[in-house]
Amino acid sequence: MQKIVRSISTKFRLHQTSFQAVKCLNGQRNNEYKRNNYSFAGNIGVGTILATALYLEWSDDKNAVYAATAPSVQQKHVKEIGKFKENLPFYALEEVGKHTTVESGIWVTYKEGVYDITKFIEGHPGGDQILIAAGSSVEPFWVLYGIHENPHVFDILESYRIGNLNKEDAQHMTADMSDPYSSDPKRHPALKPASAKPFNAECPPSFLVESFYTPNELFYVRNHLPVPEIDPENYELEIYIEGKDKTRVFSLDELKKMPKQTITATIMCAGCRRSEMTKVKPVKGLNWGPAAIGNATWTGVPLREILKLAGVNEDDAKHQHIQFEGVDADVTGKMYGASIPIWKALDKRGDVILAYEMNGVPIPRDHGFPIRVIVPGVVGARNVKWLGKIVVAKDESDSHWQQNDYKGFSPSTDWDTVDFSKSPAIQELPVISAICQPGGGDTVQVQNGRITVKGYAWSGGGQKIVRVDVTADGGKSWHVAKFDHQDSALPPKHWAWTLWSAEIPVENNAKSVEIWAKAVDSCYNTQPESFENIWNLRGVLSNAYHRVRVYLKS
């Protein structure tokens, strides 16, 4: 039995009423993810609710990137929303609680407001997930998924207003609100948040090229949920092989006593550089710049050794995927989850490790303390943090993030036509590069007719960068960059990025130039030229040429 402290759990103890409503709505199926020490306890029947959906991206095309919304505008709306409104009927919470089905109408409350959102269910970007609030307050969920605190979302909600909550119930509801993110760790102020709750942030790109190993404090953070507080003394990792009775359990101490391996690997978010793709046409997703990537050493136990101990046999056709489950949970008790194909986990060239150190120190809380899976060459989303459970399974993880996110689509696929089952979950990432110095809009000193440009390049799947080309004249002349730091690992086991620089000639007396960079990897794959033809509705795989306009001084 695990005894991990979950910061999220106690705070929602008082909201069992809303979960109960959902239970009624969705039947009595037990949540297969429950563990006994969940304090929002018991039979939360979320089985039929669609997997936790686009929490961070509840938006429409006009207002896709919440991180860009000015805080002052948000504040104004925060104050107005859900206030008592004259000429509307009053409802008791008990009455609201009876409206949890389409037939009876689906009602929710926010502060003093009562809303009938029945007609909104289909339009909710987060899917049926919204039903979890049916018959009660949306507030705990909006606190959890802070992205909802957005004027546009408030407008939508207010348009469904049908009444006021009676005074007593309204006071009671409001008193219960608290912030599940309050025990998130302190972050370095250099990390620029793309969203605050959950915390998602990157450092200014110029820092990236200063060190081959990204300092932990500046390493981009991509959290989907509150950061769990885990007591390392009580940490346990469960390993379960589908079809077998026994679950194998490892303590942190046991893991640390096993033969360890250190790899240098770059981890990148699938949405890195999304902010450039957004300029073509809005996408749903955090407004990442080019620094949602970092390179570190990771020390831990090879996953294949753990799996061997647990009796996993690759040739068993029943088991084709390794599912990872974090202990970071949403309010339904559903953990963050993802999976990788079994070949990657068992291949000695796969180098998948259960890491407990990042750059030589225990993995910081934001990066998965005490154990994070490192799946080198593979999208960050599969490098599951706060690892709680490994399932050796026939199928991929059924988590939202494996099934309904982190997939690529054609530029002409929109939210009306998208079918997530038709695209494979992103695993290995394509080749990418970015210019980190100078930044866009910087003024650059021209020396001997040249400017200095620095950046990174990386490719997934263990491919090595073999060339970076840079131009300051729209491709008329390409200059091969010098590699300032590239490790010696051979493909297909080259997991680290390459830092490069180039001295590029610029036209005499030019006031400004646009610099482009593109990389080529050891499969001779190269980047697409522009975003128009790789645009996709989630703004992932944003690896077109990086183009930066800078001003020149002589």
Next chain:
Amino acid sequence: MQKIVRSISTKFRLHQTSFQAVKCLNGQRNNEYKRNNYSFAGNIGVGTILATALYLEWSDDKNAVYAATAPSVQQKHVKEIGKFKENLPFYALEEVGKHTTVESGIWVTYKEGVYDITKFIEGHPGGDQILIAAGSSVEPFWVLYGIHENPHVFDILESYRIGNLNKEDAQHMTADMSDPYSSDPKRHPALKPASAKPFNAECPPSFLVESFYTPNELFYVRNHLPVPEIDPENYELEIYIEGKDKTRVFSLDELKKMPKQTITATIMCAGCRRSEMTKVKPVKGLNWGPAAIGNATWTGVPLREILKLAGVNEDDAKHQHIQFEGVDADVTGKMYGASIPIWKALDKRGDVILAYEMNGVPIPRDHGFPIRVIVPGVVGARNVKWLGKIVVAKDESDSHWQQNDYKGFSPSTDWDTVDFSKSPAIQELPVISAICQPGGGDTVQVQNGRITVKGYAWSGGGQKIVRVDVTADGGKSWHVAKFDHQDSALPPKHWAWTLWSAEIPVENNAKSVEIWAKAVDSCYNTQPESFENIWNLRGVLSNAYHRVRVYLKS
């Protein structure tokens, strides 16, 4: 000892004089590739001659693609070149034979002409290889590398004319010429030659999409040298591990008795679709269309089993490459050669096999009878045909084709600045696709406002095609193609191409449209948009969007 009949060898027996000249020039080092049954025998000192160079690409930028040169123009020049010229001195062959060094001047003959080519050595696209003709006739080499039979090459040669060969010697020289390609196999007339000698040809692209398995007779042929005639009864494969005394030898019968494996794999020439890149700026290379690719089943012995039998140990840092040597030899006795990294050869996911069957029948002569290495996911050039020898080595093959060809470069790298040692040998190929039906310039029937487009897509490294996008309006709307045939192998062991089709809407009353296709593989790598920024001097890796303009009839 091998007893393979080599068609090329006997025909050049009489030209030992020129080889002797080279021996003097280049020292006495024995050719480490010699075998006792070479009929041009003995100590041919080619060790210091730079590796066999750009045989097929002796050209300059103005006239890069010989295959495109009109035969009638060639014929005219063929007749004029090397004829007796008045007012020039006569030289005896013996005298010519004394001019084999830069100090004495480097002289060659062609028919009745004597030429001092000293000043041309540096400019020869084939490098020092030209020195092999020093002091004697260039004719046997020009017969072997038929690409020289080009008006532009003749013009260059004639500009170095210094005299006439005396009549007796001229008659003697001419009588010795014969065609080393005369015993090449008969080919299907549907194969359109990109060069005749050596034979390089592809079928019309429209045939490719008619069958998931390309018929052997229509499978593109890419030969670097004459096709050897090999007696299967006497065929032997040598396996040599550097640093060990013993060479292991397998007969064809022994290989066939070992456990066999069948894979479906697409093989592609690095120059496939080069003819499109050439339009941006000329490149040196055969003028391949989109059909220098084919898909077949290959049956043979897993290479890793053979290597295990031979005692190869992957963890031995001394052996990092597996070199393959064909028995197709040039006039110096140098065989075609290439190598792959040892991990690919030993990995059970690598699926490298020594194939003796292609689509269920013995591999045809043009494709490597009796044994061809199939290195799935890897450029055709490493899939060595007529395999004679495997060397387990510390280094890559030192062959021309591994070191000085089949590499990618920046668009701004030209023949003055190129340094082949700076780029890695192409192994896994990047993602590519092509439209095969309709062909460029075809007139297409519009039905219900749509046209039907068919093609192939493929990616190296065992990556599977996950999507093909097609547009007929310059990318304003992209249509996801249907996969007509894709095998079920999972990446990174997906070796076969994908055949696709799409019904694309076209504008009402449009007279013509340009169709574009691009593919995305399981690493979500995609094709670059255009050739301008991937142009390279050898015209390899020509994988930009395929664009085909067609005419429409309603």
